[in-house]
Amino acid sequence: MSSGTMNAETIKAEIEAAVPGCHVELVLNGSSSAQHSLVIDNEHALQVARYLRDDSALRLDFCSNVTGVDWLDAEVSETVKTKKLVDGVEQEVSEVRKTRTPGRLEAVYHLFSMEKKHGPVILRLRTADRAGGTTVPSLTPVWRSAEFQEREAFDLYGIVFAGHPDLRRLLMWEGFVDHPMRKDYLPPEENEDGDGRDQR
Amino acid sequence: MDQDLKAELSKHGIFTTTFEEIYNWGRKNSVWPLTFGLACCAIEMIATTMARYDLARFGAEVFRASPRQADLIIVSGTVTKKMAPQVVRLYNQMPEPKYVIAMGACAISGGPFRDGYNVLRGIDRYIPVDVHIPGCPPRPEALIDAFMTLQKKISQQQLTGEGRPRHLHADLPSEFPVPEHAGHGLEPAENAEVWNPLRVIQG
Numbered sequence: 001m002s003s004g005t006m007n008a009e010t011i012k013a014e015i016e017a018a019v020p021g022c023h024v025e026l027v028l029n030g031s032s033s034a035q036h037s038l039v040i041d042n043e044h045a046l047q048v049a050r051y052l053r054d055d056s057a058l059r060l061d062f063c064s065n066v067t068g069v070d071w072l073d074a075e076v077s078e079t080v081k082t083k084k085l086v087d088g089v090e091q092e093v094s095e096v097r098k099t100r101t102p103g104r105l106e107a108v109y110h111l112f113s114m115e116k117k118h119g120p121v122i123l124r125l126r127t128a129d130r131a132g133g134t135t136v137p138s139l140t141p142v143w144r145s146a147e148f149q150e151r152e153a154f155d156l157y158g159i160v161f162a163g164h165p166d167l168r169r170l171l172m173w174e175g176f177v178d179h180p181m182r183k184d185y186l187p188p189e190e191n192e193d194g195d196g197r198d199q200r
Numbered sequence: 201m202d203q204d205l206k207a208e209l210s211k212h213g214i215f216t217t218t219f220e221e222i223y224n225w226g227r228k229n230s231v232w233p234l235t236f237g238l239a240c241c242a243i244e245m246i247a248t249t250m251a252r253y254d255l256a257r258f259g260a261e262v263f264r265a266s267p268r269q270a271d272l273i274i275v276s277g278t279v280t281k282k283m284a285p286q287v288v289r290l291y292n293q294m295p296e297p298k299y300v301i302a303m304g305a306c307a308i309s310g311g312p313f314r315d316g317y318n319v320l321r322g323i324d325r326y327i328p329v330d331v332h333i334p335g336c337p338p339r340p341e342a343l344i345d346a347f348m349t350l351q352k353k354i355s356q357q358q359l360t361g362e363g364r365p366r367h368l369h370a371d372l373p374s375e376f377p378v379p380e381h382a383g384h385g386l387e388p389a390e391n392a393e394v395w396n397p398l399r400v401i402q403g
Contacts, residue, residue: 172318173282177383180317187317188384 006118008036011058015040018055019047027124037108037122042136045125046163049142052111052121060121063143065110066150068157070130070183073103103130105159109139109146127159130182138164156181220359228354229259231299231347234270236290239277241304241337248340258347267293272350274343275329278306278313279320281386285378291327292375296367299354301346302329305336312336317384325390327376328366 012024015038022044027037040048052060077098084093105127112119125136138161140147150161151170158179161167169176178185206216237245249255249263264270267290279287291300302323305311310321323329330353331346338346357365366372376394379386 171282173381175381175383185317187315 006121008038008121011052011121012038014055014058015048015051018051019044022048024048035120035122037124039124039126042125045123045137045139046142049123049139052123053142057116058121059113059115060111060119062112062114062119063109063139063145064112064120065108066139066146066153067108068153068159068181069106069108069124070157070181071101071104071106072130072183074101075099076101104128105130105134105157107136107150107153107159107161109143111143134158135160135162137162138167140164155179158182221355223359224355224357227297228351231258231260231271231350231354232262232264232269233260233272233274234267234290234294235263235265236273237276238279238283238287239304239306241276241307244337244340245274245276245303245343248343253340253344255344255347258344258351260347267291268295270294271297272299272301274301274303275307275323276303276337278311279323280318281320281381282318284320284323284326284386285380287323288326288376288378292378296374297365298367298374299350300327300329301331301333301343301350303333303343303346304338305334308332308334320386325395326379328394 008026012026015024016022023041025039027039029035029037052058075098077096079094080097081092081094083090085091086093107125109123109125110119111121111123127134127136136159138146138150140150140161141163147165148170150159150164151167153159154161154164154167155169155171156179168174172180180187201216201218209216237243247253249261255261260272267273271294273287273291273294275287291298300323302308306313306319308322308324308329310316310319313319314321324332331349333342333346335342359365359368367374376391377388379388379391381387
Protein backbone atom coordinates (compact mmCIF):
# COMPACT_ATOMS: atom_id res chain seq x y z
CA MET A 1 0.00 0.00 0.00
CA SER A 2 2.80 2.35 0.75
CA SER A 3 4.03 1.74 -2.79
CA GLY A 4 1.51 4.27 -4.02
CA THR A 5 -1.73 3.05 -5.46
CA MET A 6 -4.00 0.95 -3.41
CA ASN A 7 -5.71 -1.98 -5.01
CA ALA A 8 -8.59 -0.29 -6.77
CA GLU A 9 -10.39 -3.51 -7.46
CA THR A 10 -10.49 -4.45 -3.78
CA ILE A 11 -11.79 -1.01 -2.87
CA LYS A 12 -14.44 -1.27 -5.59
CA ALA A 13 -15.66 -4.53 -4.08
CA GLU A 14 -15.61 -3.07 -0.59
CA ILE A 15 -17.63 -0.04 -1.67
CA GLU A 16 -20.21 -2.18 -3.43
CA ALA A 17 -20.57 -4.33 -0.33
CA ALA A 18 -20.85 -1.35 2.02
CA VAL A 19 -23.17 0.82 -0.05
CA PRO A 20 -25.94 -1.31 -1.49
CA GLY A 21 -27.14 -0.34 -4.94
CA CYS A 22 -24.02 1.67 -5.69
CA HIS A 23 -22.61 1.38 -9.15
CA VAL A 24 -18.82 1.61 -9.27
CA GLU A 25 -16.90 1.49 -12.51
CA LEU A 26 -13.17 0.81 -12.57
CA VAL A 27 -11.19 2.95 -15.01
CA LEU A 28 -7.78 1.44 -15.62
CA ASN A 29 -4.74 3.62 -16.10
CA GLY A 30 -2.43 1.87 -18.50
CA SER A 31 0.59 4.01 -17.77
CA SER A 32 3.41 2.95 -15.48
CA SER A 33 1.90 4.91 -12.59
CA ALA A 34 -1.06 2.52 -12.75
CA GLN A 35 -3.24 4.94 -10.84
CA HIS A 36 -6.59 3.37 -11.49
CA SER A 37 -9.69 5.31 -10.64
CA LEU A 38 -13.25 4.58 -9.61
CA VAL A 39 -16.29 6.17 -11.20
CA ILE A 40 -19.00 6.51 -8.59
CA ASP A 41 -22.60 7.07 -9.53
CA ASN A 42 -23.89 10.47 -8.44
CA GLU A 43 -26.76 9.10 -6.40
CA HIS A 44 -24.53 7.26 -3.93
CA ALA A 45 -21.47 9.50 -4.10
CA LEU A 46 -21.95 11.08 -0.68
CA GLN A 47 -22.53 7.72 0.99
CA VAL A 48 -19.44 6.29 -0.69
CA ALA A 49 -17.37 9.30 0.37
CA ARG A 50 -18.49 8.93 3.98
CA TYR A 51 -17.69 5.23 3.89
CA LEU A 52 -14.19 5.84 2.48
CA ARG A 53 -13.49 8.45 5.13
CA ASP A 54 -14.92 6.59 8.11
CA ASP A 55 -14.12 2.94 7.39
CA SER A 56 -11.61 1.80 9.99
CA ALA A 57 -9.35 0.09 7.44
CA LEU A 58 -9.43 2.81 4.77
CA ARG A 59 -9.66 6.05 6.81
CA LEU A 60 -9.20 8.26 3.74
CA ASP A 61 -9.27 11.42 5.82
CA PHE A 62 -7.52 13.77 3.41
CA CYS A 63 -8.76 14.98 0.03
CA SER A 64 -5.63 16.45 -1.50
CA ASN A 65 -6.89 17.42 -4.91
CA VAL A 66 -10.07 18.11 -6.82
CA THR A 67 -10.04 18.93 -10.49
CA GLY A 68 -12.19 18.79 -13.57
CA VAL A 69 -11.86 17.03 -16.89
CA ASP A 70 -13.69 18.03 -20.03
CA TRP A 71 -14.57 15.23 -22.41
CA LEU A 72 -15.84 16.37 -25.78
CA ASP A 73 -18.16 14.28 -27.93
CA ALA A 74 -15.95 11.54 -29.30
CA GLU A 75 -16.39 9.14 -32.17
CA VAL A 76 -14.26 6.03 -32.19
CA SER A 77 -14.26 4.04 -35.40
CA GLU A 78 -12.87 0.52 -35.54
CA THR A 79 -12.63 -1.86 -38.41
CA VAL A 80 -14.17 -5.22 -37.66
CA LYS A 81 -13.86 -8.23 -39.95
CA THR A 82 -16.95 -10.38 -40.14
CA LYS A 83 -17.95 -13.34 -42.26
CA LYS A 84 -20.99 -12.80 -44.38
CA LEU A 85 -22.84 -14.71 -47.02
CA VAL A 86 -22.50 -12.85 -50.27
CA ASP A 87 -24.35 -14.49 -53.18
CA GLY A 88 -24.35 -17.77 -51.28
CA VAL A 89 -20.58 -17.69 -50.78
CA GLU A 90 -19.09 -17.00 -47.41
CA GLN A 91 -16.76 -14.03 -47.60
CA GLU A 92 -14.81 -12.01 -45.14
CA VAL A 93 -16.10 -8.46 -45.13
CA SER A 94 -14.58 -5.64 -43.13
CA GLU A 95 -16.98 -3.21 -41.57
CA VAL A 96 -16.29 0.13 -39.93
CA ARG A 97 -18.16 0.41 -36.68
CA LYS A 98 -18.50 3.77 -35.11
CA THR A 99 -19.05 4.25 -31.42
CA ARG A 100 -20.17 7.64 -30.24
CA THR A 101 -19.34 8.71 -26.74
CA PRO A 102 -21.33 11.76 -25.74
CA GLY A 103 -19.37 14.58 -24.14
CA ARG A 104 -19.40 15.04 -20.40
CA LEU A 105 -17.54 16.61 -17.54
CA GLU A 106 -15.78 14.78 -14.76
CA ALA A 107 -14.79 15.84 -11.28
CA VAL A 108 -11.74 13.95 -10.05
CA TYR A 109 -10.86 13.57 -6.37
CA HIS A 110 -7.54 12.32 -5.00
CA LEU A 111 -7.84 10.86 -1.53
CA PHE A 112 -5.14 9.93 0.96
CA SER A 113 -5.09 8.70 4.53
CA MET A 114 -2.95 10.66 6.94
CA GLU A 115 -3.70 8.15 9.65
CA LYS A 116 -2.92 4.97 7.71
CA LYS A 117 -0.30 6.58 5.45
CA HIS A 118 -1.77 5.23 2.26
CA GLY A 119 -3.25 6.47 -0.94
CA PRO A 120 -4.10 7.80 -3.36
CA VAL A 121 -7.58 6.54 -4.07
CA ILE A 122 -8.98 8.35 -7.08
CA LEU A 123 -12.69 9.01 -7.46
CA ARG A 124 -14.45 10.35 -10.51
CA LEU A 125 -17.93 11.82 -10.65
CA ARG A 126 -19.49 12.19 -14.07
CA THR A 127 -22.03 14.70 -15.28
CA ALA A 128 -24.80 13.72 -17.64
CA ASP A 129 -23.58 16.00 -20.42
CA ARG A 130 -21.69 19.23 -21.09
CA ALA A 131 -24.66 21.56 -21.52
CA GLY A 132 -27.67 21.31 -19.24
CA GLY A 133 -26.96 18.45 -16.89
CA THR A 134 -23.63 19.38 -15.39
CA THR A 135 -24.51 18.65 -11.79
CA VAL A 136 -22.63 16.29 -9.50
CA PRO A 137 -22.96 16.05 -5.73
CA SER A 138 -20.50 18.12 -3.72
CA LEU A 139 -18.13 16.20 -1.47
CA THR A 140 -17.30 19.29 0.59
CA PRO A 141 -19.58 18.09 3.43
CA VAL A 142 -17.24 15.09 3.74
CA TRP A 143 -13.85 16.68 3.03
CA ARG A 144 -13.71 20.38 3.86
CA SER A 145 -10.54 20.76 1.79
CA ALA A 146 -12.62 20.23 -1.34
CA GLU A 147 -14.44 23.54 -0.87
CA PHE A 148 -12.17 25.90 -2.83
CA GLN A 149 -11.14 23.27 -5.34
CA GLU A 150 -14.75 22.50 -6.17
CA ARG A 151 -15.29 26.23 -6.61
CA GLU A 152 -12.35 26.26 -8.99
CA ALA A 153 -13.77 23.35 -11.00
CA PHE A 154 -17.12 25.14 -11.08
CA ASP A 155 -15.44 28.33 -12.25
CA LEU A 156 -13.21 26.89 -14.94
CA TYR A 157 -15.20 23.85 -16.11
CA GLY A 158 -18.76 24.68 -15.19
CA ILE A 159 -19.36 21.62 -13.05
CA VAL A 160 -22.18 22.43 -10.65
CA PHE A 161 -21.63 20.87 -7.23
CA ALA A 162 -24.98 20.31 -5.58
CA GLY A 163 -24.79 20.77 -1.83
CA HIS A 164 -21.70 23.00 -1.90
CA PRO A 165 -21.96 25.60 0.88
CA ASP A 166 -20.70 28.55 -1.18
CA LEU A 167 -20.56 27.86 -4.89
CA ARG A 168 -19.19 31.04 -6.46
CA ARG A 169 -16.50 31.69 -9.02
CA LEU A 170 -13.05 31.51 -7.49
CA LEU A 171 -10.52 32.75 -10.06
CA MET A 172 -12.53 34.60 -12.68
CA TRP A 173 -14.53 37.63 -11.73
CA GLU A 174 -18.24 37.80 -11.01
CA GLY A 175 -20.04 38.36 -14.26
CA PHE A 176 -17.61 36.38 -16.38
CA VAL A 177 -19.48 34.17 -18.81
CA ASP A 178 -18.41 30.68 -19.93
CA HIS A 179 -15.82 28.42 -18.43
CA PRO A 180 -12.34 29.02 -19.79
CA MET A 181 -10.83 25.55 -19.27
CA ARG A 182 -13.48 23.89 -21.43
CA LYS A 183 -11.86 22.50 -24.55
CA ASP A 184 -14.16 24.42 -26.87
CA TYR A 185 -13.66 27.76 -25.12
CA LEU A 186 -12.22 30.48 -27.29
CA PRO A 187 -11.29 33.79 -25.74
CA PRO A 188 -12.78 36.79 -27.51
CA GLU A 189 -10.82 37.87 -30.52
CA GLU A 190 -8.22 40.46 -29.67
CA ASN A 191 -6.69 41.35 -32.95
CA GLU A 192 -5.83 44.97 -32.38
CA ASP A 193 -2.14 44.30 -33.00
CA GLY A 194 -2.69 43.90 -36.70
CA ASP A 195 -0.01 41.22 -36.80
CA GLY A 196 -2.40 38.42 -37.69
CA ARG A 197 -1.38 36.44 -34.61
CA ASP A 198 -4.80 36.24 -33.16
CA GLN A 199 -6.95 35.44 -36.12
CA ARG A 200 -8.70 32.29 -35.14
CA MET B 201 24.24 79.86 -19.19
CA ASP B 202 27.38 79.49 -21.19
CA GLN B 203 28.91 76.06 -20.48
CA ASP B 204 32.50 77.35 -20.89
CA LEU B 205 31.89 80.10 -18.35
CA LYS B 206 30.31 77.59 -16.01
CA ALA B 207 33.37 75.30 -16.29
CA GLU B 208 35.70 78.24 -15.81
CA LEU B 209 33.84 79.39 -12.71
CA SER B 210 33.89 75.89 -11.20
CA LYS B 211 37.70 75.93 -11.49
CA HIS B 212 37.64 78.90 -9.18
CA GLY B 213 35.41 77.18 -6.71
CA ILE B 214 32.19 78.81 -7.81
CA PHE B 215 29.31 76.43 -8.44
CA THR B 216 26.57 77.68 -10.71
CA THR B 217 23.34 75.92 -11.52
CA THR B 218 19.84 76.58 -12.69
CA PHE B 219 16.63 76.04 -10.83
CA GLU B 220 15.65 73.40 -13.38
CA GLU B 221 18.87 71.46 -12.92
CA ILE B 222 18.80 71.38 -9.15
CA TYR B 223 15.07 70.61 -9.09
CA ASN B 224 15.53 67.67 -11.45
CA TRP B 225 18.68 66.56 -9.59
CA GLY B 226 16.71 66.38 -6.40
CA ARG B 227 13.79 64.57 -8.03
CA LYS B 228 15.82 61.96 -9.85
CA ASN B 229 17.73 60.99 -6.73
CA SER B 230 14.73 60.49 -4.49
CA VAL B 231 12.35 58.38 -6.51
CA TRP B 232 10.36 56.31 -4.08
CA PRO B 233 8.87 53.15 -5.60
CA LEU B 234 5.60 51.62 -4.53
CA THR B 235 5.76 48.37 -2.56
CA PHE B 236 3.97 46.44 -5.23
CA GLY B 237 4.76 43.13 -6.87
CA LEU B 238 2.72 40.87 -9.09
CA ALA B 239 4.68 37.73 -9.90
CA CYS B 240 8.18 36.27 -10.18
CA CYS B 241 9.60 39.59 -11.47
CA ALA B 242 8.78 40.98 -8.03
CA ILE B 243 11.33 38.57 -6.54
CA GLU B 244 14.01 40.09 -8.79
CA MET B 245 12.78 43.54 -7.81
CA ILE B 246 13.15 42.61 -4.14
CA ALA B 247 16.63 41.23 -4.83
CA THR B 248 17.52 44.54 -6.50
CA THR B 249 16.75 46.40 -3.30
CA MET B 250 18.83 44.06 -1.14
CA ALA B 251 22.50 44.42 -0.25
CA ARG B 252 23.95 42.66 -3.27
CA TYR B 253 22.46 45.01 -5.89
CA ASP B 254 21.51 47.82 -3.55
CA LEU B 255 19.04 50.06 -5.33
CA ALA B 256 19.59 52.49 -2.43
CA ARG B 257 22.68 53.74 -4.29
CA PHE B 258 20.26 55.46 -6.67
CA GLY B 259 18.10 57.01 -4.00
CA ALA B 260 15.28 54.53 -4.42
CA GLU B 261 15.59 52.50 -1.25
CA VAL B 262 12.41 53.78 0.34
CA PHE B 263 9.67 51.48 -0.93
CA ARG B 264 6.43 53.04 0.21
CA ALA B 265 3.49 50.83 1.01
CA SER B 266 1.01 53.58 0.12
CA PRO B 267 0.50 54.97 -3.37
CA ARG B 268 0.06 58.42 -1.82
CA GLN B 269 3.74 58.48 -0.91
CA ALA B 270 5.16 56.80 -4.01
CA ASP B 271 6.64 58.33 -7.16
CA LEU B 272 7.22 55.18 -9.17
CA ILE B 273 5.20 52.04 -9.78
CA ILE B 274 7.26 49.07 -10.96
CA VAL B 275 4.75 46.75 -12.64
CA SER B 276 6.71 43.61 -11.89
CA GLY B 277 4.98 40.58 -13.29
CA THR B 278 1.95 39.21 -15.07
CA VAL B 279 -1.01 41.57 -15.02
CA THR B 280 -4.13 39.45 -15.11
CA LYS B 281 -7.36 40.89 -16.39
CA LYS B 282 -8.71 40.46 -12.89
CA MET B 283 -5.87 42.54 -11.41
CA ALA B 284 -5.55 45.20 -14.13
CA PRO B 285 -8.24 47.60 -12.77
CA GLN B 286 -6.51 47.59 -9.39
CA VAL B 287 -3.14 48.40 -10.99
CA VAL B 288 -4.67 51.37 -12.81
CA ARG B 289 -6.42 52.46 -9.63
CA LEU B 290 -3.14 52.35 -7.67
CA TYR B 291 -1.49 54.43 -10.37
CA ASN B 292 -4.33 56.94 -10.24
CA GLN B 293 -3.89 57.26 -6.49
CA MET B 294 -0.23 58.24 -6.79
CA PRO B 295 0.49 61.99 -6.72
CA GLU B 296 2.25 63.68 -9.61
CA PRO B 297 4.98 63.56 -10.77
CA LYS B 298 4.74 59.80 -11.16
CA TYR B 299 6.50 57.27 -13.30
CA VAL B 300 5.98 53.69 -14.46
CA ILE B 301 8.49 50.94 -15.17
CA ALA B 302 6.97 47.90 -16.89
CA MET B 303 9.23 45.08 -15.79
CA GLY B 304 9.44 41.80 -17.67
CA ALA B 305 7.87 40.15 -20.69
CA CYS B 306 4.42 39.85 -19.07
CA ALA B 307 4.12 43.46 -17.96
CA ILE B 308 5.14 44.79 -21.36
CA SER B 309 3.20 42.40 -23.60
CA GLY B 310 1.58 39.53 -21.74
CA GLY B 311 4.68 37.41 -22.31
CA PRO B 312 4.25 33.65 -22.48
CA PHE B 313 0.66 34.03 -21.23
CA ARG B 314 -0.30 36.46 -23.99
CA ASP B 315 -2.77 34.06 -25.60
CA GLY B 316 -4.29 33.01 -22.30
CA TYR B 317 -7.83 33.86 -21.36
CA ASN B 318 -7.00 36.00 -18.37
CA VAL B 319 -3.80 37.92 -19.07
CA LEU B 320 -3.58 41.55 -20.05
CA ARG B 321 -1.35 42.08 -23.06
CA GLY B 322 0.78 44.78 -21.51
CA ILE B 323 0.01 47.40 -18.88
CA ASP B 324 0.79 50.16 -21.41
CA ARG B 325 -2.75 49.67 -22.67
CA TYR B 326 -4.06 51.61 -19.70
CA ILE B 327 -1.28 53.69 -18.13
CA PRO B 328 1.65 55.56 -19.69
CA VAL B 329 4.84 53.52 -19.26
CA ASP B 330 8.16 55.37 -19.05
CA VAL B 331 10.57 52.44 -19.30
CA HIS B 332 9.93 48.93 -20.64
CA ILE B 333 12.30 46.13 -19.61
CA PRO B 334 12.20 42.83 -21.52
CA GLY B 335 13.30 39.62 -19.87
CA CYS B 336 11.73 36.69 -18.10
CA PRO B 337 12.46 37.75 -15.46
CA PRO B 338 14.88 40.63 -16.10
CA ARG B 339 18.01 40.44 -13.99
CA PRO B 340 18.50 43.03 -11.22
CA GLU B 341 21.08 44.73 -13.45
CA ALA B 342 18.35 45.25 -16.03
CA LEU B 343 16.08 46.85 -13.45
CA ILE B 344 18.94 49.09 -12.32
CA ASP B 345 19.51 50.03 -15.96
CA ALA B 346 15.83 50.84 -16.33
CA PHE B 347 16.02 52.91 -13.20
CA MET B 348 19.02 54.84 -14.51
CA THR B 349 17.18 55.35 -17.80
CA LEU B 350 14.30 56.83 -15.82
CA GLN B 351 16.73 59.07 -13.92
CA LYS B 352 18.14 60.32 -17.22
CA LYS B 353 14.63 60.99 -18.43
CA ILE B 354 13.82 62.98 -15.28
CA SER B 355 17.02 65.02 -15.43
CA GLN B 356 16.32 65.97 -19.03
CA GLN B 357 12.80 67.22 -18.39
CA GLN B 358 12.30 70.91 -19.06
CA LEU B 359 10.13 72.64 -16.54
CA THR B 360 8.84 75.32 -18.88
CA GLY B 361 7.75 75.49 -22.48
CA GLU B 362 5.72 73.17 -24.61
CA GLY B 363 7.80 70.09 -23.86
CA ARG B 364 7.33 70.28 -20.12
CA PRO B 365 6.32 67.08 -18.35
CA ARG B 366 2.75 66.08 -17.74
CA HIS B 367 2.61 67.10 -14.09
CA LEU B 368 3.34 70.71 -15.05
CA HIS B 369 0.58 70.74 -17.67
CA ALA B 370 -2.60 71.74 -15.88
CA ASP B 371 -4.81 70.38 -18.64
CA LEU B 372 -3.17 66.96 -19.04
CA PRO B 373 -4.74 64.12 -17.05
CA SER B 374 -3.02 62.58 -14.06
CA GLU B 375 -5.65 59.88 -13.71
CA PHE B 376 -6.68 57.38 -16.32
CA PRO B 377 -9.95 55.50 -16.77
CA VAL B 378 -10.14 52.28 -14.79
CA PRO B 379 -11.28 49.42 -17.05
CA GLU B 380 -14.21 47.30 -15.97
CA HIS B 381 -14.73 43.58 -16.00
CA ALA B 382 -17.08 42.49 -18.75
CA GLY B 383 -18.33 39.10 -19.88
CA HIS B 384 -15.02 37.90 -21.30
CA GLY B 385 -12.41 40.58 -20.74
CA LEU B 386 -11.87 44.19 -19.86
CA GLU B 387 -14.03 47.00 -21.12
CA PRO B 388 -12.57 48.99 -22.84
CA ALA B 389 -9.80 46.73 -24.13
CA GLU B 390 -7.35 49.60 -24.17
CA ASN B 391 -7.13 53.33 -23.61
CA ALA B 392 -6.47 54.72 -27.07
CA GLU B 393 -5.09 57.96 -25.64
CA VAL B 394 -2.34 56.11 -23.81
CA TRP B 395 -1.60 53.12 -25.95
CA ASN B 396 0.65 53.74 -28.94
CA PRO B 397 1.79 50.39 -30.24
CA LEU B 398 4.51 50.23 -32.85
CA ARG B 399 2.93 49.04 -36.04
CA VAL B 400 4.58 47.43 -39.01
CA ILE B 401 3.51 49.24 -42.15
CA GLN B 402 3.90 47.14 -45.24
CA GLY B 403 3.95 48.87 -48.57
